Amino acid sequence: MRLRLMIACVASLGLAACATASSTEGENEQPTQEAWTSTYTPRPYAPVLIRGATVLDGEGHEFADTDVMFQDGHITAIGQNLTAPAGAEIVDGRGKFVTPGIIDPHSHLGVYPSPSINATQDGNELTQPNTAEVWAEHSVWPMDPGFSRAIAGGVTTLHILPGSGNLFGGRGVTLHPILGARTTQEMKFPGAPQSLKMACGENPSRVYGSRNSSPATDMGNVAGWRQAFQNAQQYNRRWQHYRENGEGDPPDRDLEMETLAGVLNGDILLEWHCYRADQMATAIQISHEFGFHIAAFHHAVEAYKIADLLREENICAAMWADWWGFKIEAYDGIRENIPFVHAAGACAMVHSDSEVGIQRLNQEAGKAMSDGRRAGLNITRAEAWIWLSRNPAQAIGILDHTGTLTVGKNADVVVWSADPLTTYAVAERVYIDGALHYQRGQTTEPRSDFELGQTYRERR
Structure with missing residues (x-):
């Protein structure tokens, strides 16, 4: 048995x-x-009815003077003049905005925590070009003060990735930025698939070329990816033969190959760090050669050049609003990157890659929306919010659970003081699975142990 x-x-x-x-x-x-x-457990909380707000539902729709109600961790109704259940918390939403919680598809909180000192920098296993066997969750420090800053910025979910120094950086993990967790598993989004972080371009070439080892060039990068996936195919075949025949000992377990086999079999999502259009096109050719799907390209500074290809391949692009030009492969960026990808019908996302940027992703989306409008694109604020919730949820495999204000989905909800696509707005209330985790001006969460500091007590 x-x-x-x-x-x-x-x-x-x-x-x-x-x-x-x-x-x-x-x-x-x-x-x-x-x-x-995951050992994450939603916190018990009273039913909530937010009355009379402007609602951006994450699907591209805006509703004025609308109520949002949720109970037992899930959204139960969206409409006007809803009746609150007994014991409900009533929130006055007049003049305010309600949105799905922001989902950051590319974060390094926990693996590159604050304060940024050598002892806490655990995001890059720079020991060999292929470290597909490592998992980011095994480096996450739950006490990172960055989690509290993220949730204050309206973030309810974030995807933590290893760094980008290797061809294969390791597995990523999806977390809720809850405070007071003792283990990573207590923050882990239940049922969210793992991902594999890969990196193309200058990073792996620079890291290993400086050591007089491979890869040192783009062609070395490509050869490394192809050989690794070829090895993973052979690993799959050995297990397939064992399953079909059931004779002898099973093949030896290989943690590196397990991860790559998971990508080949569609069980692990592929998130690929790549800036240039030609390098993204090469990555797509590799995916065709070995029969896997790329969930998203990250940073994707030149995504606007191949937006049609991204649409045809159903690949998302995680981008910055205006961060480019800091190295050669990031040189050909434009401020209209996100809106141009969106206008082409491809899956556009705003990401942080920064412990600072994650605190104001709503403003990053607002900048991109404005740049698109100046370029002649009629992008509404309801459409722009898709870049912050629905599309990231799709890219990290949790859209069935969150990312939109839809009846039955998780109640990951943010109440904003004003239009959240402007610099005037702040998150006033942040709910995760229907429970209040942040309220501006009030202490609703435990502080990080690190921030509590230490006191000196004389020994006697």
């Missing part, structure tokens, strides 16, 4: 989805990942 169950788990090669414990029987059998399952 155990062998049949284990074979079924390996058949999916998602491995994270299997939920039985391994034993000493069959030491080479691939153990499950039950130890890393």
Whole structure:
């Protein structure tokens, strides 16, 4: 029975989805990942009714003088003149805006926490070009003060990625920025798929070329990716042969190959750091060669040049509003990048890649919207909010749960003091799964242990 169950788990090669414990029987059998399952539990909270707000639903619609109601962690109704259930918290939304919580698809909080000192910089395993075996969640420091700043900026979900010094940086993890968590698992978004961070361009070439090792060029990068996926195909075939025949010992477990096999089998999302249009096009050719899908290109400074290709391939682009030109591969950026990708019908996203930028992603989207309008694009603020919630939810595989204000979805909701696409707005209330996690001007969350500091007490 155990062998049949284990074979079924390996058949999916998602491995994270299997939920039985391994034993000493069959030491080479691939153990499950039950130890890393989310232990996040939504906090209990009273029903909430927000009355009379301007609502941006994350699907591109804006509704005036509208109520939003949620209970037991989920949105229950959106409309006018809703009736509050008994014991509900009533929030006056007149003159305010309500949106889905911001989702940052590219963050390094926890793995590059504040304060930025060598002892806490845990995001880049710069020991070999392929470190697909490492997981960002094993470096996350839950006490990072950056989490509290992010939630104060309206962020309810963030995808934590390893750094970009390697061809294969490792697996990413999706978290809620809740405070007071003792472990990463207590922050982990339940059911969110893992990702694999890959990097193209100058970063891996610079890191390893300076060591007189491969890769040192773009062609070395491409060869490294292709060889790794070729090895992963062989790994898959060995397991396939074992599953079909069931004879002898199973293949040895290889953590690096498990990750790459998960990408090939569609169980692990691929998030690819890439700036230049030609390099993104090359990455797409590799995906065709080995039969996998790229969920998103990150930074994607030249995404506007291949927006039609991104649309055809159903690949999202995570971009900055106006951060470019700081190295050669980022030189050909334009301020209209995000709106041009959006106007072409592709999946555009705003991301931070910064412990500072994550605090004002709403303003970054506002800048991009304004640049698009000046270029002649009629982009509404309701459309622009898609870049902050719906599209990121799609790119990291959680759109069925959050990203839009839709009845039945998780109540990840932000109440803003004013139009959130302007510099005048601040987040007044932030709800995660229907529970209030931030209220401006009030202490609703425990502070990071690091920020509490230490006091001296004389020993006697």
